[in-house]
Amino acid sequence: MAQLKHLLGIEGLNPVSVTNLLDLAESYALLNRSGKTQRDSLRGRTLINLFFEDSTRTRTSFELAGRRLGADVVNMSVATSSVTKGETLLDTAATLNAMNCDLLVVRHKSSGAPALLAQKVGASVINAGDGTHEHPTQALLDALTIRRNKGRISGLTIAICGDIVHSRVARSNILLLTMMGNFVRLVGPPTLLPGSIGVNGVEIFHDMEEGLKGADIVMMLRLQKERMTAGLIPSAREYFTFYGLDRKKLSYAKPDALVMHPGPMNRGVEIDSEVADDAARSRIKEQVEMGVAVRMAVLDTCARSNY
Ligand code: ASP
Ligand code: CP
Numbered sequence: 001m002a003q004l005k006h007l008l009g010i011e012g013l014n015p016v017s018v019t020n021l022l023d024l025a026e027s028y029a030l031l032n033r034s035g036k037t038q039r040d041s042l043r044g045r046t047l048i049n050l051f052f053e054d055s056t057r058t059r060t061s062f063e064l065a066g067r068r069l070g071a072d073v074v075n076m077s078v079a080t081s082s083v084t085k086g087e088t089l090l091d092t093a094a095t096l097n098a099m100n101c102d103l104l105v106v107r108h109k110s111s112g113a114p115a116l117l118a119q120k121v122g123a124s125v126i127n128a129g130d131g132t133h134e135h136p137t138q139a140l141l142d143a144l145t146i147r148r149n150k151g152r153i154s155g156l157t158i159a160i161c162g163d164i165v166h167s168r169v170a171r172s173n174i175l176l177l178t179m180m181g182n183f184v185r186l187v188g189p190p191t192l193l194p195g196s197i198g199v200n201g202v203e204i205f206h207d208m209e210e211g212l213k214g215a216d217i218v219m220m221l222r223l224q225k226e227r228m229t230a231g232l233i234p235s236a237r238e239y240f241t242f243y244g245l246d247r248k249k250l251s252y253a254k255p256d257a258l259v260m261h262p263g264p265m266n267r268g269v270e271i272d273s274e275v276a277d278d279a280a281r282s283r284i285k286e287q288v289e290m291g292v293a294v295r296m297a298v299l300d301t302c303a304r305s306n307y
Contacts, residue, residue, distance in 0.1 A: 042071035139172035187211030
């Protein structure tokens with residue numbers, strides 16, 4: 001695979017590099033399932049997880065991925081670090097870099113923070129979610145989950161529903177899924193959809209019945225209240241009535257349509273438990289499992305470009 005020093009976004013990848021990452025991740029997914037999890041391709045390498053925003057899935061799976069490849073993994077706790085004494089992001093990163101860290105996994109509330117760090121440090125920088133900009137490993141793990149279940153990652157109709165405007169997951173998925181030749185629909189109230197998408201071929205719907213008609217994949221998103229500056233929905237209850245995914249709304253999609261959600265879920269707000277926990281239709285747990293495999297592939301690929 002071509003060199004990939006940093007992974008800052010799906011922007012910058014192409015269909016070949018995406019396919020190569022998914023193929024490598026698929027092989028790690030099989031190994032992980034077989035119980036043969038320990039490898040040593042990152043032995044002697046140091047990975048630092050630098051999360052300025054909360055995370056359950058992404059931070060844990062990067063840690064597991066790094067350990068399974070034999071890396072030394074350090075989780076920096078921002079809350080108890082010298083960031084609280086006023087140290088800047090760049091000084092913090094330069095300090096970690098001086099300890100000869102090889103891989104720096106960064107989540108930050110500001111869009112563009114990982115790209116800025118990538119210009120300043122010698123380590124490979126991997127974006128674990130920056131503001132409303134991108135969450136590339138989420139889009140890759142979503143693509144792997146879709147490919148495993150549908151046998152392909154092109155020519156599918158994928159409805160991304162809910163709070164699109166605040167979602168870095170939606171942005172990375174729109175870029176990846178359109179690049180691979182899928183039909184992407186965005187479904188949500190006008191207040192939660194961006195003014196312009198900037199990507200050709202993406203359709204907009206405000207009605208779940210229309211937006212889900214004929215969809216192969218229904219991808220739900222959390223209402224990201226922490227990024228809302230004004231009341232953009234009347235109430236959580238009303239939102240659920242019109243946009244929450246329940247059995248009835250899911251029936252508008254294809255009979256074999258699969259349900260996805262990046263997590264964390266707000267049950268009863270954007271998704272009904274009956275649908276989220278339906279093993280026949282929901283792939284939410286598999287998404288989490290694929291997160292480890294995809295992050296192993298990304299760490300491995302980025303580390304190799306550093307040799
Ligand atoms: N966990 C994802 C993110 O960090 C989605 C979400 O928080 O709703 O972007
Ligand atoms: N999907 C996702 O990024 O989850 P976390 O915020 O828990 O990492």
